[in-house]
Amino acid sequence: MDQTPTMTALRRLLPYLKPVRGRLIVSGVAVLCSMICGLTIPLVLQQILDGPVARKETGPLPWLIIAVAVLGAVEALMFYVRRKLVAGPSTLIEARMRADIFAHLQRLPISFHDRWQSGQLLSRAVSDLSTLRRFIAFAGIFLIVNTLTLALGLAVLFFLAPVLGVITLICAAPLVFISTQYESKYATLTRRSQDQVGDLATVVEESVLGIRVLKAFGRGPHLAKRFAAQARELRGTELAKIRLLALLWGAIIMLPELGIAAQLLFGSLGVANGSLTVGTLVAGVTVATYLRWPTDSIGWLLAETNQAATAAARYWEVRDAEVTITDPLRPEELPADGVGAVRFEGVRFAHAGSDREILSGVDIDLRPGETVALVGSTGSGKSTLTMLVPRLADVTGGRVTVDGVDVRDLRLADLRSVVAMAFEEPVLFSASVRENVALGAEDVTDEQVREALRVAQAEEFVDRLPWGLDTRIGEEGLSLSGGQRQRLALARAVVGKPKVLVLDDPLSALDVHTEAEVERALRSVLSTVTALVVAHRPSTVRLADRVALLDEGRIAAIGTHEQLLKTSAAYRDQLSTLDDEPAEVAS
Incomplete structure (x- = not known):
């Protein structure tokens, strides 16, 4: 027995x-x-x-x-x-x-x-x-x-x-x-x-x-x-x-x-x-x-x-489930004068136990302060690529670096103190507005929370809530509209003033008027950080300095929006499928 x-x-x-x-x-x-x-x-x-x-x-x-x-x-x-x-x-x-x-x-x-x-x-x-x-x-x-x-x-x-x-x-x-x-x-x-x-x-x-x-x-x-x-x-x-x-x-x-x-x-x-x-x-x-x-x-x-x-x-x-993403035994330090440069070098990714690669040799160089938009059809690997920067998943080939250091050689706390992320589906918790926004960084003051809310164009609707910052939002934030949830998630991403910002379709749940307001706020934020943005709308593409077209796990084309419209038929086809305006108008 x-x-x-x-x-x-x-x-x-x-x-x-x-x-x-x-x-x-x-x-x-x-x-x-x-x-x-x-x-x-x-x-x-x-x-x-x-x-x-x-x-x-x-x-x-x-x-x-x-x-x-x-x-x-x-x-x-x-x-x-x-x-x-x-x-x-x-x-x-x-x-x-x-x-x-x-x-x-x-x-x-x-x-x-x-x-x-x-x-x-x-x-x-x-x-x-x-x-x-x-x-x-x-x-x-x-x-x-x-x-x-x-x-x-x-x-x-x-x-x-x-x-x-x-x-x-x-x-x-x-x-x-x-x-x-x-x-x-x-x-x-x-x-x-x-x-x-x-x-x-x-x-x-x-x-x-x-x-x-x-x-x-x-x-x-x-x-x-x-x-x-x-x-x-x-x-x-x-x-x-x-x-x-x-x-x-x-x-x-x-x-x-x-x-x-x-x-x-x-x-x-x-x-x-x-x-x-x-x-x-x-x-x-x-x-x-x-x-x-x-x-x-x-x-x-x-x-x-x-x-x-x-x-x-x-x-x-x-x-007993294995923790596969851990701090390295001999962690390296980020440069004190780091500027948030991000590089994808021959990046490959496949799920454990699967022979099918989602990413097959991706090379992208994000210069400091540059915003690069990722576009591609469903299943092309856009969201997977964004998850590799903060090490929500690890590459199975190649490497991702921040300021020249492989992200796998950094302490997770150090990496995530300079890399912030907002997801397509904003996840909020049964807590106050203040607590939800402050999750984005440690020791955040009320003034920093309010500044982040202003950036995300969320301060006005938060002040209209019954108890302002102290208002407890329901489970998953379902008491708020989709646009309100997404703006709080954006505020959480920027509250710690990260050097690298990863946004997975951050404007998907916003109406046209609110989207324009958040875009204006994001422009000021994106000018001070290195950003990788998954774009499902031409309006989001316009926020970027360059655009990378991802097709079947590879970079099919990269350049400015105008350059790709002129030189890449695949990019024009992809842009025509995006949901808020035709490619001609977007240009």
Whole structure:
């Protein structure tokens, strides 16, 4: 059992237990002391029945009764101590593990997040860690303590009367075999259930984020049917778990009852023929009854252990994911007098495990302070190229340099302090306007935030919000218009005054009037930085000093807008497909 992958995953939690293992050990000792007190009470009861009661001597009786009361009080106190000691460490471990998985998710490359559903990640960071906390606080301790209690209880029974111990052992032994048989089946069902919970979480999240689309197309009932089908699958899995546990619990409850019945039978015969005293029989049956909880709990505790082991395995699936974009071992420094020159030298890129190259030898030289627009058909690799500058992805061939230094030789913090990016789909968080804009740089003042908002032509609409900079915008910024979200994303990109600005179609969600205002503001920004801009509109092209035409992962033409109109038929064809005005007008 211990060699299974899930149990290995559970053992990997030991480093998290190390800082608090002292308190956990004391907690376990407290429970064991409680159990010992409980097992000692039947021995005192034997002395009462075979002593003062049998001999009709009341003198020692009060002291024996006091001993039972003291043992009961100590038993209760030890349970309280366990609860008190284990609550802090178990929640601390949960918090540390949750912080670690969150930090790891931030370090993982974009390609990882493209493959994983957000609901699956959410279930691992929330529900699975809650399962592990419950195991650490309760099931893990009691699995050890109850096993020791069973062994100690059997020893007490053999001490009282070997026949009573043999009967209990014969009835308890099959439980180990039965529990082992059910363990692997329950583990499989548990893993299936936890994965299905992740799938359900994904559907709920997507339906909330996409509520406007669902309502607009009347597809809410369709998604509701899909959710209901997945919920039924989860219900079926949970019912299968319950059926399995029901069979296990049936055996767990029946066998100890048979043992107690057999003890009464053989014990009564022993009392009748004088081989057992009444006190010994009562003490033996009391011990066997006391062992009901440790015996009954074994199956449940093993099921909880399996569930925790599966949760641990799911946790480590994420934690073991490789962080491919990291700081170099010997990082280089950017020149102190750096001016933001960017070069793409023979850049190639393909997704991991794919033979198809998205970029096939791209060469572009962005001079300091120059703005280069990227145009090309869908799938030509424009967005991929922009992701290589801030190292959201790494080249698979060639290199990208900033001020002559390969971006892979720079600390990520250093690189991203001089390179800022705004995406085509602006992502905002459930936070204030100030906090969303200030994400673009560290230690940003309110005046810097306002300056960035002015650049992005966003200050006016922000001041009209109920609490200005302190207004909390809804999840994903859906309470704002598309143009407002895009302007806040632009403000975030420029707030840190980067030397290099990468913009992935920054004007796509703006109306004509707002676009003209943002263009004017961007012109002043672009004159002070080196910029790479993905352009889907001729109006965006006009912001650039030069234009690069990307076709099937290669630079097909590069030059000024006017030069390419005259010399490149492919550029004219591409420009004619852009969405806001004909190429002739754009020129």
